[in-house]
Amino acid sequence: EVQLVETGGGLMQPGGSLRLSCAASGFTVSSNYMNWVRQAPGKGLEWVSVIYSGGSTYYADSVKGRFTISRDNSKNTLYLQMNSLRAEDTAVYYCARGGSKKPFDYWGQGTLVTVSS
């Protein structure tokens, strides 16, 4: 059974850093395109970042230069390193499999990141 479990969310002050994790089971992270998608409270979905199976990474303009996506193949886990956090980064962050001509067929349950002083 495919499962994605995000952890690492919490309350952070503006300017702080946080690392989110997404542990996968039932498939191999490194063989798939993996994404982070976020949803601000009461708002729609916003794609944040993708890591391709080959290792290439891409980011939304809103997080470029501040967030870094990566993976640990030995742990079958996806990460999102979030630096220089802003209030507008407050959202539920989901990891999802898919992208580049593949739909997002599996999603985690999400982890809430709140940036506030």
Add this chain to the structure above:
Amino acid sequence: EIVLTQSPGTLSLSPGERATLSCRASQSVTSSYLAWYQQKPGQAPRLLIYGASSRATGIPDRFSGSGSGTDFTLTISRLEPEDFAVYYCQQYGSSPLTFGGGTKVEIK
């Protein structure tokens, strides 16, 4: 960037009625790489339709997708109580991947 505009913002219908949701793209969606997702409160989105018209695994046949180019439609033939939710379209053929703003289907 392809901008997806969903309409209406809210659809008020009764169980058993037909729902028609629209998703318009600012430019042609490559090879109909258009998906629809359903999201209920407190839950992650769930893939319903991909490739504009193919149902994902386990999705009931009352859900159907159609369209090509810049105009796409999600139809729910007869609304069941569990179908009241927010629906998002997404294009996944061009970078950056983008989502529409969503349509809320609420009980009238």
